[in-house]
Amino acid sequence: MDDKKIEVLVCSGTLCYLMGGSELQLLSECLPPDLRGMVDVKGSPCLDFCNHPKNGRPPFATINGRCIAQASVSLLIAEIRKEIKG
Amino acid sequence: MLIRRELITRVVRLLIENRLEEGINRIPIEMRPRKNGSVRCCVHKDRAVIKYKLMALLGYNISDEVDELTPLSDYARMANQRTELTDTVLTVVDEACSSCRKTSYQVTNMCRGCVARPCMVNCPKDSIKFVDGQASIDHTTCVNCGQCLKVCPFHAIVYMPVPCEEACPVGAISKSDDGVESIDITKCINCGKCMTACPFGAVMEKSHLVEIFRNKREGRKLVAMVAPAIAGQFSADMGKILHSFKELGFDYVYEVAEGADITTKVEAAELQERLESGAPFMTTSCCPAYTQLVDKHIEQLKPYVSHTHTPMYYAAQVARHNHPNDVLVFVSPCPAKRWESFHDPNVDYTLSFEEYGAWMVAAGIDVNALRSTEIERYPSGEGRGFGASGGVTQAVKALAPSTLKITDIQINGIDKAAIRQLKSFPKSCPGNFVEVMTCEGGCIGGCNVISNPKVALRQLKQAVEAAPSIVNQEV
Numbered sequence: 329m330d331d332k333k334i335e336v337l338v339c340s341g342t343l344c345y346l347m348g349g350s351e352l353q354l355l356s357e358c359l360p361p362d363l364r365g366m367v368d369v370k371g372s373p374c375l376d377f378c379n380h381p382k383n384g385r386p387p388f389a390t391i392n393g394r395c396i397a398q399a400s401v402s403l404l405i406a407e408i409r410k411e412i413k414g
Numbered sequence: 415m416l417i418r419r420e421l422i423t424r425v426v427r428l429l430i431e432n433r434l435e436e437g438i439n440r441i442p443i444e445m446r447p448r449k450n451g452s453v454r455c456c457v458h459k460d461r462a463v464i465k466y467k468l469m470a471l472l473g474y475n476i477s478d479e480v481d482e483l484t485p486l487s488d489y490a491r492m493a494n495q496r497t498e499l500t501d502t503v504l505t506v507v508d509e510a511c512s513s514c515r516k517t518s519y520q521v522t523n524m525c526r527g528c529v530a531r532p533c534m535v536n537c538p539k540d541s542i543k544f545v546d547g548q549a550s551i552d553h554t555t556c557v558n559c560g561q562c563l564k565v566c567p568f569h570a571i572v573y574m575p576v577p578c579e580e581a582c583p584v585g586a587i588s589k590s591d592d593g594v595e596s597i598d599i600t601k602c603i604n605c606g607k608c609m610t611a612c613p614f615g616a617v618m619e620k621s622h623l624v625e626i627f628r629n630k631r632e633g634r635k636l637v638a639m640v641a642p643a644i645a646g647q648f649s650a651d652m653g654k655i656l657h658s659f660k661e662l663g664f665d666y667v668y669e670v671a672e673g674a675d676i677t678t679k680v681e682a683a684e685l686q687e688r689l690e691s692g693a694p695f696m697t698t699s700c701c702p703a704y705t706q707l708v709d710k711h712i713e714q715l716k717p718y719v720s721h722t723h724t725p726m727y728y729a730a731q732v733a734r735h736n737h738p739n740d741v742l743v744f745v746s747p748c749p750a751k752r753w754e755s756f757h758d759p760n761v762d763y764t765l766s767f768e769e770y771g772a773w774m775v776a777a778g779i780d781v782n783a784l785r786s787t788e789i790e791r792y793p794s795g796e797g798r799g800f801g802a803s804g805g806v807t808q809a810v811k812a813l814a815p816s817t818l819k820i821t822d823i824q825i826n827g828i829d830k831a832a833i834r835q836l837k838s839f840p841k842s843c844p845g846n847f848v849e850v851m852t853c854e855g856g857c858i859g860g861c862n863v864i865s866n867p868k869v870a871l872r873q874l875k876q877a878v879e880a881a882p883s884i885v886n887q888e889v
């Protein structure tokens with residue numbers, strides 16, 4: 329893997345928040361030690377996934393641009409690992 | 415919780431479109447279409463559960479039902495004409511409940527039927543017999559003492575609690591003969607812990623949404639009074655949050671933190687007066703679940719509870735003075751505050767944080783995307799700080815004279831252990847100022863909050879820092 333960090337955007341739009349998304353704001357501090365330093369977590373206004381049912385259900389996040397629906401801290405950690413493995 | 419939020423959003427959408435009566439019967443069908451399978455035994459059961467949850471959102475007790483065939487549209491029509499509210503805030507959706515077995519100890523198949531049989535030997539009621547080489551508990555005689563669980567070397571015995579009963583700090587919710595939970599309102603303090611604990615969402619808060627929208631349609635002006643904990647609920651500053659109420663159609667917005675400033679001033683003076691006249695301690699009075707706890711369960715603590723009114727009371731007094739004919743809506747973190755608002759002489763209705771969030775979603779408003787309005791009247795930072803545990807103490811200490819020696823204690827969340835502790839205070843209290851919050855973390859941990867309390871606390875701190883200190887303010 330190159331040194332480029334994995335970019336995670338967590339949605340802090342109103343719908344995602346209402347559906348439990350505020351917890352995602354804690355992702356950085358919940359990352360296991362081996363992932364710290366490899367991931368760049370940022371908050372984002374509405375990612376506009378919520379307006380298209382085909383994207384699944386909120387809360388949403390993206391990992392290197394890939395949409396993750398019904399995101400939770402544990403799901404995002406698992407998805408980050410998948411991303412690292414390629 | 416998520417289903418409840420989706421239901422609220424759908425109801426608000428219909429209210430916005432003024433199509434509640436027309437559209438509400440379809441919600442159970444839209445949420446549980448035949449082709450998607452069911453969560454419970456069948457799609458019809460799922461729909462029935464949703465129907466009764468919607469009944470609560472229309473402001474009804476489930477037990478108000480007289481005819482099972484009454485459609486939701488009829489309830490919507492009746493709710494639109496309703497003029498009276500009651501102070502029964504919570505209702506149990508019996509259709510959703512009844513799934514939990516009575517609290518019990520159960521033997522699992524980990525039981526090895528060991529020779530020593532410590533479970534049988536230690537059971538004080540002789541309730542354990544051995545059937546086919548395995549322990550079996552006779553539930554007709556078992557008293558749920560848990561001795562068997564403690565002594566089994568193979569951890570073969572498990573405790574199966576009923577989540578709502580386990581969470582209720584005052585034993586107010588229990589199974590009636592038909593196996594369904596019911597709330598004893600003579601004991602209930604409206605803390606809402608049962609609502610949070612039930613994994614089936616069977617405990618619902620009765621809503622005032624229909625009334626709020628009816629008043630709006632009739633052209634009455636709406637005044638929102640937002641509890642301090644709102645500062646942590648969305649990823650937006652207070653300017654945006656206050657602006658969002660205008661976008662929703664409220665005409666005026668007040669921060670209840672302004673009322674908290676009056677509470678602080680009165681409470682600091684009261685504490686000084688009490689301590690100087692020899693009282694051993696005083697407790698706060700701003701959490702209505704706590705004051706109900708004292709009224710209903712800890713009579714001996716009553717003389718020590720502050721007589722100062724809550725922030726909601728003072729804020730509503732000011733708002734009513736400024737808007738004598740308008741509709742005052744308290745925006746609330748918990749059912750206890752809904753109960754308090756019913757008894758407040760000035761507040762008309764309550765809107766929970768969840769309902770506020772769902773209303774924004776239904777109206778297509780993203781609070782982050784709004785511009786931050788200029789705040790006209792700043793409360794103090796300490797007043798905003800009432801939203802989290804420790805906030806009241808900090809505010810009172812800031813205003814009390816430095817000669818008054820305050821030793822503060824915080825009861826950060828009410829559970830059975832905290833109640834035992836509170837009961838001991840009249841005999842011996844280790845401090846002279848006791849702040850009591852029923853919810854862990856304070857109101858940012860209330861059962862209607864949207865945001866994770868840890869995230870909410872960070873934001874609340876920012877809102878506190880953005881406001882001037884009470885020490886420099888003329889209240």
Ligand code: SF4
Nearest residue numbers: 582602603605606608
């Ligand atoms: S609201 Fe609180 S006191 Fe009332 S039944 Fe539920 S848990 Fe018990």
Ligand code: SF4
Nearest residue numbers: 701748852853857860
């Ligand atoms: S601590 Fe706050 S949110 Fe919790 S019951 Fe008391 S007033 Fe309500």
Ligand code: FES
Nearest residue numbers: 339341344375378
């Ligand atoms: S609110 Fe999260 S994608 Fe729109």
